[in-house]
Amino acid sequence: MKKNTIIITGTAIFFFLFCFPFFAMSAGKNVITINPFLRKMPIAVPHFKSVPDNAELSENCAAILSDTLEFTGYFKILKQAAFPDSPHITGKIDSVADFGQWTAIGADYLITGGIKTNGKLFEMELRLFDTVKQTMLIGKRYKGWTVDREKTIRRFCSEVIHHLTGSWGFFDSRIAFVSNGTGNKEIYTCDFNGKSIKKFTTHKSITLTPSWSSDAKWLAYTSYAKGNPDIYIKKLRDKYGSVFSRNGTNATPAWVPGKFMLAASLSFSGDQDIYLLTGKGKLGKRLTRKWGIDTSPAFSPDGTKMAFVSSRAGSPQIYIYDMRSGKVERLTFDGRYNTQPDWSPKGNEIVYSALNRSRIDICVIGVNGRNMRKLTRNSGKNESPSWAPDGSMIVFSSNREGPNRIYIMTAFGTDQRRLLVLPGQQSSPAWSPRLVQKISD
Amino acid sequence: MQGKFMRSLVFLLVIVGFMFMTSCTPKKIKVGGEEQPGTSESEIITPNQKSSTDNDSKDYYVKPDTSNDERLKAEAERRRRKEQEMARREGKYTEAKEAFTGNIIYFDYDSAALRPDTIALLNGKVDFLNQYPGEKILIEGHCDGQGTSEYNLALGDRRARSVKAFFINNGIANARIRIISYGEEKPAVDGNDEAAWSKNRRAEFVIK
Incomplete structure (x- = not known):
């Protein structure tokens, strides 16, 4: 165990020590506020230069990079066939001869990318160029073990x-979900x-609704493993x-963000109310008291507010509870069945699912109750939305193709697609916080 | 003279009786697949004796036998009745139990309120619980697949509790009743229409 930890720490230190910018970054971040997914940024990712020469590795590295960027919905990846030249042919990665060609x-x-392989070690140089402004935006060199290439x-x-949108993305995050395969x-x-x-x-029972702790080290969920629906709090490791x-x-x-504490819905009093629990599974304060x-x-990212679902007005609607004052305000008024809230990482919006005539759609609403927008339409039942840690994407479940499966889309509802293929049906996705905390922030 | 006549009559009767007995022996019948000599003997002799009592005077001699037969007969009858009663009770219990667990209580969409048309069934269940005070029960709350799973888990809890409250208000001890919600996790009927949904919004009953 201890040995393992040392190896992991060693890897991390090795990995991060040798990662540094070797050119000053050009200042000015284009922070995007309106739908950035309508006009995608066209980007060219030619095959890497590899030493020793390895065409397969050159192509593979470029493919991983392209796929990762394309996943976000921000980019349009241009076709290799159209490229005027390529570092794996010219051998040049540190400058661009003719931006006009691009x-x-x-x-x-x-x-542009270059990779030098030496046994189990590699050295990688990666550069992002703005071909319109004819400048280099980012230049990075990495060293590490080949297993960490991806x-x-x-x-x-x-x-x-981060450079193009101002947020750190979600490439180091995971998604928990339920499958009955x-x-x-x-x-x-x-x-x-x-x-x-x-x-x-x-x-080997019914297990439901996974939830990540804010340090991404713990999962809590409900399971009938002992016959009754109970709450399980487990360390991932x-x-x-x-x-x-x-x-x-x-x-x-x-x-609860930043704390070893949870909120959960419990019915032991005879009424289903929300209580706090410690991470060790001890009952804490009762938060809601209304009958129903x-x-x-x-929770909001700062932990000061909690969205929840209540039937107190006759039908399920979303409310916001103020953790300090205990005051409750109703958030949703549109429709008769609004459930499954998830608070955006930026703190300004809540995503939820709205049932209307046996269809369920994913909607986003401002925490002030304004600017409601529907993200899914005419596509069966879409449920359990969960934000990516940078708030740019949403994972959800849908039965649009028959069985329930996990889908993703951008926060503006574009680029909807299935995330994975597994036997059985999948539901209840929950996107984790970033596993690696911000280093260059 | 009279004494001689009596003696010969007795002799005759003994002979006749003996003949009857031998002729009767093979007629032993099986009751319920099992040979019951005591019972069958008395049952068979009785009708024959009746037919042979043309002469009233025979009664005197036969009487002790008859009273013994009647006693056996009555005892058999009692036993039969007792068995019948037990079977009846057993049957009644099984029937009542089947009615208790088999009669499902249905609910309206997004509602945990007991429907007026289910009250008769619920009263029947209260009768059962009163009649068999040793029984402990589990009420399962279920939902249709229209809504979302977290809310349905809560709604199933409320449905089970509505039924539990009805039982408690009708005098059933709290300690005898447990509840569980399965939300939309265990539908009774598969399907995405009202026909299926209406069968899935329900409370089911288990005798522990």
Whole structure:
């Protein structure tokens, strides 16, 4: 165990020490405020220069970089066939001979890459050029073990996203979800792009609603493993933790940001109300007291407010609870069934699902109750929306193609697509915070 | 003279009776697939004796036998009745239990209120719980698949609690009733229309 930790720490230190900008970044970030997904940024990512020469590796690195950037919905990746030249042919990666050749094929941006492999080690140089302004925007050199090659490329992609949008992206995040492929609903996790799927629970029962702690080290969820719907609080690394069980329904755990504490909906008093729980599974303060259903808590990023669902006005609607004053305000008035709130990482919006005539659509509303926009339309039941850690994308479940599966889209509802293919049906996706905390912030 | 006549009559009767007995022996019948000698003997002799009592005077000699037969007969009858009663009770219990667990209580969309048309069934369930005070029960609350899973988990909880409250208000002890909500996780009927949904918005009953 200890040895393992040392190796991991060693990797991290090695990995980060040798990652530094070797050119001063050009100042000025184009922070995007209106829908950036309508006009995608055309970008060219030619094959990398590789030493020793390895055409497959050159192509593979460029493909990982292109796919990662394209995933965000911000970019239009240009076709290799149209490129005037390529570093794997010219051998030049540190400068661009003729920017005009790139703008002529429609590229606003160009990324050049070079990779030197030496046994189990690699050295990578990556540069982002603005072909219109004819300048280099980012230049990075990385050293590491070859197993971390893809992770390194993703790190550079985070730099690109940060430079162009002002936020750090989500390339180091994972998504937890429920799948019944084994015949039982169990919790699984995967990378942001649906890859490296891992099964997390083996309760062989009904297991529901995973929720990430804000340090992404813990998962809480509901399971019927012992017959009753109870709350399980488990560390991702070793799956140790605790169980909270009271008479009745113990459901919808949600972590309080920055604290080892959760809110959950419990019915032991005879009425379904929201309470605080410690991370060790001890009952804390009761937050809601109105008769009726109170469930599905979701905290604002600063932890001062909590959105939740209540039937106090006759039908399920979303309300906001002020953690300091205890005051409750109703947020949604449109429609008769608004549930599953998730608070945006920027703090200004709440995404939720709205049921209307047996269709369920994902909607976003300002925390002031204004600017409601519907993100899905005429596509069956769309449920359980969850924000990416930078707020640029939303993961959700949908039965638009028949069975329930996990889909993603941009925060403006564009680029909707299925995230992964697994046996059975999938539901209840929850996007994790960034696993690696911001380094260059 | 009379004494001689009596003696010969007795002799005759003994002979006749003996003949009857031998002729009767093979007629033993099986009751319920199992041979019950005591019972079958008395049952078979009785009708024959009746037919042979043309002469009243025979009664005197036969009487002790008859009273013994009647006693056996009555005992058999009692036993039969007792068994019948037990079977009846057993049957009644099974029937009542089946009615208790089989009669599902349905709800309206997004509602945990007990529908007026379910009150008769609920009263029947209260009768069952009063009649069998040893029974402990589990009420399961279920929802249709129209809504969202978290809210349905809460709604199923409320449906189960509505039924529990009805039982408690009708004098059933709190300690005998447990509830669980399965939300939309265990539909009774698959399907995405009102026909399926109306069968899935329900409370089910389990005897623990």
